[in-house]
Amino acid sequence: MKTPYGAECDFFYGDYMRGRNHEECRLLQSAGLEWDASLCRTCPVPAIKRANACQFIQLKPRIARPLLELFRKQVNVRAYCDKTHQAVAEPHIGCGQCHPLPPVFQVKG
Numbered sequence: 001m002k003t004p005y006g007a008e009c010d011f012f013y014g015d016y017m018r019g020r021n022h023e024e025c026r027l028l029q030s031a032g033l034e035w036d037a038s039l040c041r042t043c044p045v046p047a048i049k050r051a052n053a054c055q056f057i058q059l060k061p062r063i064a065r066p067l068l069e070l071f072r073k074q075v076n077v078r079a080y081c082d083k084t085h086q087a088v089a090e091p092h093i094g095c096g097q098c099h100p101l102p103p104v105f106q107v108k109g
Contacts, residue, residue, distance in 0.1 A: 003040040031061050043075045051092040056083040
């Protein structure tokens with residue numbers, strides 16, 4: 001479903017049937033965090049899901065404030081691979097073990 005800022009996100013849910021106006025982020029809700037529509041503007045989750053469709057990656061969100069901006073909040077995401085049982089440094093790429101790169105893209109040394 002599309003977020004209020006136009007990005008396609010698997011975790012966003014909006015119920016507009018018969019005049020309802022209920023919106024929620026199920027990723028933040030499952031982590032016990034409070035969602036606000038302004039968080040969707042800079043949320044990295046839709047880009048991560050577009051770049052990495054690995055079935056083993058688990059995203060763990062948290063809400064943080066940028067260093068110099070006191071009133072703005074943003075979503076930060078940590079990723080964990082269930083198959084290799086390790087933290088993922090770059091969620092857009094993945095852990096590198098579940099889906100190895102084809103030989104065409106590997107650097108020959």
